[in-house]
Amino acid sequence: MTGAVVRLLSGHDKTVREGHPWVFSGAVARVDGDPAPGDVVRVVDGRGDFIAWGHHSPGSRIRVRLLDRGEDSVIDEQWWVERLSAAIGRRRELMADPRGACRLVFSEADLLPGLVIDRYGDHCVIQVHTPGAERMRAITLELLGSLLSPAAVLDRSDAEQRRLEGLPGVNQTQDTSASDHTPAVRISDAGLIFDVSLGEGQKTGFYIDQRLNRAAAACWAAGRRVLDAFCYTGAFSVHAARAGAAGITLLDSSRDALDAAVGHLALNGLASVPTEVRRGNAFADLRRLRDEGRSFDMVILDPPRLAPTRSQAPKAARAYKDANLFAMKLLSPEGILATFSCSGGIEPAFFQEIVRWAAKDAGREVQILQKLGQPFDHPVRLDLPETEYLKGLICRIL
Ligand code: SAH
DSSP, X not given: OOOOEEEEOTTSOHHHHTTOOEEEGGGEEEEESOOOTTOEXXXXXXXXXXXXXXXXXXXSSEEEEEEEOOTTOOOSHHHHHHHHHHHHHTTGGGSSSTTOEEEEEEGGGGTOTTEEEEEETTEEEEEEOSHHHHHTHHHHHHHHHHHHOOSEEEEOOOHHHHHHTTOOOOOOOOSSSOTTOOOEEEEEETTEEEEEEOSXXXXXXXXXXXXXXXXXXXXXXXXXXXXXXXXXXXXXXXXXXXXXXXXXXXXESOHHHHHHHHHHHHHTTOTTSOEEEEESOHHHHHHHHHHTTOOEEEEEEOOOOSOSSGGGXXXXXXXXXXXXXXXXXXXXXXXXXXXXXXXTTSOHHHHHHHHHHHHHHHTOOEEEEEEEOOOTTSOOOTTOGGGOOOEEEEEEEO
């Protein structure tokens, strides 16, 4: 703690006073004491009254990320270690399976701005996105080592997010283990197994946040012909196949992902379930399937993040609507649509509205059977609506 002070403009302190943990650059009147990136600063209102301690990020639109509203709190490494231990402790229930995968730290939602840690079996993947979290990298790794003794810790920070915070490119393997380490980790998820590539230049390999939603969707799969659009490595399909799906159609633009999906069905003893593989642009292919006269009894629609922020929402809304519209057209009467959006820029109510537009254009009555969101290792922080990004609807298309 350097004694540096960030003073807010009068009238610009309301949202942070009410609990929002970000100070935007436009709300800052003055910075005293020349704090470096990642320094802990004292945030005060226009009159000089204390609001909170926070991490300074001079290169970012989010100038300060608030850490602690206690004026007497000491924000040092010990403070960080306590928060980190608490976050990991909250996942106790998920740690029993040594091959399980879960999120250990979810940044602001776990009161640790800029830090994300995922666990895949005995491996950890960390993401460090702010100068403040970067300062705490060494102590973070030390604590992970002492609490979990991971086989390796890999850095999969998002280069773009780091750039927005004025941070240099991504570090790779952090750990003492071999530097050419590109591990494939076999994880288990609800009794199913998946091979996850965590190495450099590869995608993270497994979307942990959809864990419970796959189980929810699988409840409807028995006896149904399932189309898994944007299937990636097939996790929804493997769940659906185990639940007794009559057939699986895998659709994705990535050949590697499709190969992995087929491999995962076999790995779980489900190779006998009739499986069709389609590689292509799913937005176009959903339409094409319809033109081919195909129909399905269940469609899973889990597109990539089309609107990371609200400004991209209008364009993304059209893409979501079209995908949902064509999915509905492909569904037999009383068919099930499990539709998702992981776009932070699209709020749950808006997503539901988009699905309603699709239903209207498809000329179908639609029932919502279940609303889905994030599992508890990806908590939503009430004071930071931005932490709520994943939503899903299981619908019956009459
Ligand atoms: N449902 C998956 C996760 C989907 S991630 C799971 O549960 O694991 C999004 C997927 O969409 C990625 O596999 C990506 O390759 C694929 N994708 C992105 N754009 C696409 C497009 N236009 N057409 C088809 N697939 C696309």
